[in-house]
Each structure stands twice: as C-alpha cells, then as structure tokens.
Amino acid sequence: MIRKEYGFVVxxxxxxxxxxEITPMNKQRLAIRIGRVFRLTCLVALLTxxxxxxxxxxxxxxxxxxxxxxxxxxxxxxxxxxxxxxxAANASNSNASDANVSVDTLPRMxxxxxxxxxxxxxxxxxxxxxxxGMPYEAPMHEVVLKSFYIDATEVTVAEFARFVEATGYVxxxxxxxxxxxxxxxxxxxxxxxGATWRTPDGAGSTAKPNEPVTQVSWNDAGEYAKxxxxxxxxxxxxxxxxxxGLKGKEYAWGDELRPQGKPVANWWQGTFPARNTGEDGFxxxxxxxxxxxxxxxxxxxxxxxxxxxxxxxxDDYYQTSPRDNPTGASVGTERVIRGGSWLCAExxxxxxxxxxxxxxxxxxxLNNLGFRCVRDVIR
Numbered sequence: 086m087i088r089k090e091y092g093f094v095v096x097x098x099x100x101x102x103x104x105x106e107i108t109p110m111n112k113q114r115l116a117i118r119i120g121r122v123f124r125l126t127c128l129v130a131l132l133t134x135x136x137x138x139x140x141x142x143x144x145x146x147x148x149x150x151x152x153x154x155x156x157x158x159x160x161x162x163x164x165x166x167x168x169x170x171x172x173a174a175n176a177s178n179s180n181a182s183d184a185n186v187s188v189d190t191l192p193r194m195x196x197x198x199x200x201x202x203x204x205x206x207x208x209x210x211x212x213x214x215x216x217x218g219m220p221y222e223a224p225m226h227e228v229v230l231k232s233f234y235i236d237a238t239e240v241t242v243a244e245f246a247r248f249v250e251a252t253g254y255v256x257x258x259x260x261x262x263x264x265x266x267x268x269x270x271x272x273x274x275x276x277x278x279g280a281t282w283r284t285p286d287g288a289g290s291t292a293k294p295n296e297p298v299t300q301v302s303w304n305d306a307g308e309y310a311k312x313x314x315x316x317x318x319x320x321x322x323x324x325x326x327x328x329x330g331l332k333g334k335e336y337a338w339g340d341e342l343r344p345q346g347k348p349v350a351n352w353w354q355g356t357f358p359a360r361n362t363g364e365d366g367f368x369x370x371x372x373x374x375x376x377x378x379x380x381x382x383x384x385x386x387x388x389x390x391x392x393x394x395x396x397x398x399x400d401d402y403y404q405t406s407p408r409d410n411p412t413g414a415s416v417g418t419e420r421v422i423r424g425g426s427w428l429c430a431e432x433x434x435x436x437x438x439x440x441x442x443x444x445x446x447x448x449x450x451l452n453n454l455g456f457r458c459v460r461d462v463i464r
Contacts, residue, residue: 167274168419168446172265199314200234200460204382206326208232212333213324214403215440221400222440228321229409235318235326236457238373238384239297239392240309245282246294248309256282257302257448264300264450267428269368272358277452285452286369295372297390297455303420303447306393306456315458317395320421320442321411322459327387327424327439329380337379337387337439342431350376350388352437357430369427370453387437388429390455391422391445398444419444426453 208231216225248254258264258281266277266287279288285299292298301309303317310316318326327337334340338349347364348354351371354364361368367375374384396413398421413421422443425436436443445454 167265167451168449169261169265172274172276202237203234203460204237204326205234205462206232206322206381209325211325211328213321213406213440215335215438218438218440222403222442224403226403226406227408228325228406228411230321230325231410232462233318233322234460234462235322235383236315236459237378237382239390239455239457240306241295241373242282242292242298243294245298245301245309248312252312254305254308254312256300256305256450258282258300258305258450261450264452266452267358269361280450280452293372296370297373297385299370299390299452299455300450301455302450303393303445305450309456310458313458315460317393317456318459319410319412320394320396320423321406323386323392323394323423324439326381326383327379329383329386331380335438335440338377350437351385351427352388352425353428353430353433355430357428357433367427371427386424387439388425389427390424390453391426391436391443391451392424393454393456394421394423396421398442419446422454428453 208229210227210229212225213228214222214225216223263276263278264280266275266280266285267273268275268277268286275287277287280286280290280300282298282300282305283292284290285292306317328334329337331337331339336342338344343349351365351367353361355362365371365376371385371389373389375389376385378384379386394413397415397417398419399414399417402414422445423441425434425438425441429435429437434443435441445451
C-alpha cells in the first residue's frame with residue numbers, strides 16, 4: 086500500500102507486514118503543503134530531496150518514488166522546474182506587484198500582419214503525446230489544428246531588448262530583485278540575486294544578444310507577445326510544430342538521440358549535475374539557430390531552453406483533451422513548458438523528447454527558460 090503523508094511516501098510491503106519505507110516526494114509540492122509559515126525550514130529539506138534525486142539512478146527512482154504519482158517512471162522532482170517559492174522560501178514579494186505594468190498601456194509595434202522570422206505551419210492532424218513515456222504524457226491521442234505561424238527561433242535577448250526599449254517594461258525578475266539560477270560550478274539550483282534577462286546567471290553575468298532570452302516569466306512572455314501582435318503557442322501547437330512533420334518519432338529529428346553518433350541539439354552530455362562534457366559545443370545556453378532546423382524549418386525546439394506555452398498544466402489533461410485545437414486545462418496553478426533545456430541529460434529530465442512536458446508557476450524566471458511566439462493566419 087502507498088499513501089502520502091506530509092511530503093513523504095509511506096509504503097508497506099505487499100505481504101502486509103509492518104515494514105514501511107519512506108522516501109522524499111516532490112520538493113515543490115512539499116513546500117506548498119507545509120505552507121508559508123515554515124518556508125525556510127522547508128527549503129533545507131527540499132534541497133536535500135533534490136540532491137537525492139540527482140544521485141538516484143533511473144531504476145532506483147522508479148522503485149522508490151515514481152509509483153506515488155500514478156506509477157510515474159521517476160520522481161517529479163527530477164521532472165519539474167524550480168519555482169520561486171521553492172528557491173527562496175523566506176523571500177518577501179510584497180512589493181513586486183506594485184510596479185506591475187499592464188500591456189494595455191504599452192505602446193505597440195507595427196502589427197500589420199508582420200510574419201518576418203516566422204514559419205507557416207499548415208494545419209492538420211497528428212498523434213499527440215506518447216504511450217511509452219510518463220503517465221502525464223499519455224494517452225497518445227489524435228489532435229487536429231488549424232494553420233498558424235510560429236517563430237523560427239526562440240525570442241532572443243536582442244529582440245526582447247527592443248521590446249523593453251520601446252515600452253519601458255520591467256520584468257518580474259527585475260521587480261523581485263532575484264530569480265532562479267542553476268549554478269554550474271555549485272551543480273545546484275540557487276537563488277540568483279540580481280538575475281534578470283540582461284544578467285541571466287546572476288549579478289555580473291551577461292546575456293549575449295543572439296542567445297534566447299531567459300529569466301522571463303510567463304507573464305513577461307505574454308506581455309512581449311501582445312506587444313508584438315502575437316501570442317504564446319498552445320501546448321498542442323508547440324508539439325505539432327516541434328515534430329516537423331515526422332510521425333511517431335521520439336525526437337524532433339527522428340528516433341536516435343545521437344544521429345551518426347553526435348548530439349544535434351543543446352542538452353547536457355555527461356552525468357547531471359556533476360559533469361557536462363560539452364560534447365555539443367556548449368556548457369550552457371547556445372545562440373539560437375546553432376543546430377540544424379527540424380522538418381518545418383524551426384530551430385531549437387528541443388534543448389537549449391524550455392519554452393513557455395499558453396496552457397494551464399494538468400497531469401491528466403490528455404485524458405479529456407478535445408480533438409480540435411485544444412488549449413489546455415481550464416484552470417490551474419502552473420503553465421505548461423515544452424522542449425527541455427541544456428540541463429536535460431540522459432540520466433535526468435529527458436524532456437528533449439518531443440512528447441516531453443513540464444510546468445512552472447507563471448511568475449517563474451529561470452536561466453534555462455524562454456519562449457517563442459505564434460500568430461494566427463489571417464484570411
């Protein structure tokens with residue numbers, strides 16, 4: 086028998102004896118359950134849980150943790166991204182909303198059907214999800230989408246800078262004064278004071294103009310999209326576009342992770358988080374378009390940085406998803422992110438798979454999370 090108690094999984098043997106096994110659960114959900122009053126205490130426990138998740142082999146994770154969430158293949162702590170509440174349990178955000186800017190008051194760019202840098206994705210039917218992955222990636226189901234345009238690359242730092250220059254917009258990370266940073270040297274997630282879209286790895290770091298903009302929340306991405314006369318893609322639109330016209334393949338380029346023995350996207354080679362060999366030429370974020378495009382001419386739909394979608398996240402959404410133009414759960418607390426990132430490795434978070442999906446709170450900013458936009462076809 087398996088039951089959940091205060092952030093731990095209590096398991097009794099099938100024989101029914103008194104022996105029980107306790108294993109740490111998802112660090113993010115544990116923080117929420119215990120509550121804001123005990124946030125600082127929770128943070129210590131959660132970081133310990135995360136370190137244990139890193140060192141667990143896939144088989145041990147399956148045995149010890151994954152069965153909790155509908156027999157998932159490994160702990161959700163190894164699948165989800167860290168949120169603000171997890172990274173800084175004792176942070177005060179009381180002033181963050183005071184500086185909030187409504188996009189309705191911002192000047193807009195020329196929106197006259199500008200599709201420069203975008204690719205037309207012809208509408209059609211495809212099989213979304215997989216029956217061979219995580220339970221929340223199943224069931225594989227038929228989806229029909231109308232045509233849409235999508236950015237060929239992730240929105241770059243230079244493009245986001247033009248938005249800020251034109252509008253004076255201040256991101257949530259800038260208002261908070263910190264954001265989530267995976268520190269390669271420390272091999273762990275940290276609270277990055279001074280981390281913003283300009284300084285994504287913390288104060289003193291620099292974002293290159295041609296790399297994907299990061300440290301932008303879902304809310305920030307939505308503001309940019311509205312200013313540009315675009316919108317964020319639905320989860321279904323992202324997966325359809327990422328597949329590039331291929332049917333039933335595991336990756337955006339086919340079924341082999343390393344075609345001809347070489348990585349063809351920016352993901353973590355080596356053992357995460359201890360060692361990144363940089364075999365793909367990068368230790369962190371890569372410039373956009375640094376690898377070959379998929380069949381639709383889209384770059385970096387796998388790896389590099391996670392990408393926000395418009396949809397609310399729900400584990401079981403695929404069980405009730407409509408066939409035509411699905412737009413995600415009707416309500417939720419976290420938004421779907423897609424594509425995986427440079428932190429995904431063979432031993433951890435293999436979400437560079439085209440069916441891989443994860444989620445983050447709308448105010449989350451991370452140095453491995455960005456976005457691209459879509460636009461409806463105007464007839």
